[in-house]
Amino acid sequence: MNNNDWMKKNTFHHSEFRDIRCLVEEKEKKNLSISLCLPTLNEEKTIAKEIIILKSELMTRYPLLDEIVVIDSGSADKTREIAKAYDVGVYEANDILPDLEKFKGKGENLWKALYITSGDIILYIDADIKNIHHRFAYGLLGPLLLSDDIKFTKAFYDRPISFGDEKFRATGGGRVTELVIRPLLSLFFPRLTQILQPLSGEYAGFREVFEKISFPTGYGVETSMILDIYEKWGLDVMAQVDLDRRVHKNQDTKALGRMAFAIIKTFLNRIEKLGRLDIRQDVFDEMIQYNLVKDEIKPDIFKIENFERPPMIQIPEYQEKFDR
């Protein structure tokens, strides 16, 4: 059933693209522009480092990136203030396309970045990476610039997790990948299991791809993105890049459970639309978890609704701005 043809052909290591001069030449030859979007929610500890390193290495030293924007979901900490101090575009998601209904979530920020940025290629990098290095950017951009066929790149990592006592665990991470999305992909889209970390938060692609797919506003965005690109353009337009180690903040199991809920819901929604599964009842939108409070088990109910933004190309303001 499964073969590894795509994996062999379309899997890269970031070091293959470390000649940034060559990437800049290719970008200029193809007359492309590149925008970096950092979606944020309370990332005051890491945002400055990401901006400084990516800006100094890939804008000041080499003109690989043409703009950096921070799209914030309404941080309560100093995220926006710190980002502004380092002279990049900083926006609150709610202020972009303000006439539309407002949603909160990473997917919402990524979708609105399509409107606010101007690049032909858009690079998304999470803002919570503790060991940020410019390889996260040039690694993902390399295949897009050097190949004529690849339109979307996705990161994978060796992922240690940073715990409260600041010690590293040698392996780990990717629990939702291994326990949720990989079994689902194996059941319905075995070829897609070649994507080693389908939920990784870093990816890049051409505007012409992103503008034609819909974006769930929350956690399901990575899942829907892969399924939609696969359905519309096939696996060969995708590539994955090994970015080595990514150190990030650990999430507790209950938080991961809520993430899994949103991902499963997005997945079911997609395969139902594709006619692969007939769900003969409405699925619920509440994740019910339990806590032991003073010898009593009490439910903790989280409403996780599945809002989804339509392809950006359908939005009149976007059509006008980008002459679509």
Added chain:
Amino acid sequence: MNDYLDELPSFAKAIRRIGEIIITNIVLIGQIPSPTFQEKKRADFLLERMAEFQVDECATDSYGNPVGIIRGTSETKPPIFVVAHLDTFFNKDSDHSFAITENSITGPGILDNSAGVGVLASLPEIFRRLDIRFESDIVLSGVIQSIGKGNLAGIRHLLQTWSGPVRGAVCLESGELGRLNYYSDGMIRCEVECNISRDDGWEHKFKPNAILTLNEVINEILAMRLPQRPRARVIIGKISGGYKHGTIAYDAKLGFEIQSKSDEMVKVIFNEIQDIVNGYSHEYEVELKLRTISNQKAARLAYNHPLVKNAVAVMKKLSLKPVSEPSESELSVFLSRNIPAVTLGITHGDHFHQENATIKIEPMYKGITQVLGVLMAIDRGVCDE
């Protein structure tokens, strides 16, 4: 001769404009763990950075020190060295992720000496942006094995194997901005280790205690009468030992340094402490050993040496108040080889040797400017007399 002094304030502004490149170097270098004897990854990265910044010649010497040479305009002037030690006090298990705010950078080792190394890596780009050319070759090196048992082995090897004269040198330390070190005390760094035999059996109720034995040694050291001239002191710096609260300590270790302007006095004090240690070893019937970890000879420039005078002038031009103390770092190795050298601090900071060590960003630009000023002074011949 002193025309460069007037240029310095404008340099600080220009350096601030490429501040993000300097911060990036500090962070990318500082996030690579580099405990003494395990500096290879940081050394490789520094070499790679120097090559990326188009330093004319980049190579690792036979000992593992990364060295970059920026060729000068003169073929006859000896080179000027700029060095920063690569090793830090933190082991590989520490979380080396740095955090940046609008005005500070925090992370283990940043004050000793990751900011210094980051600035070293940035110098080629700073020279280029400011269009500064030197007559002398500028030799940039992040030297390994500096701290503790490293005993400055990296810089010793680099200078031992360097063929030809050296015009002068600047040693970079992250902090504190305003330091101007131009002399080194004679020093012996020692360890006293106490081990109690476990062979006597658990029923022995009055076994000696390794911690208490070292306590006696400390008390004797503190009771020693040290001379005011030549100035001398014993610094008790480290102690460790024991297993748990209710068990006699079988092993304990004490680390200290003997420092004096006079090498002879250092030896005299060392011999006295050796007698103390031998005495307690005999009296308490314990294994008590005094071991030398490292040592250095006293060496100094005079306060009126042109390099010191010009460094003071540079600092005053930048409204910095020079503070001078003896330094037991790379400086001592240069001075012991009669190479005029000073150590300069890059910026201010807090929590010096803790995991949350923090440097301030803004003063750094003035700190880097003073380094340029001193290098320009050396290049104009203040060390040539």
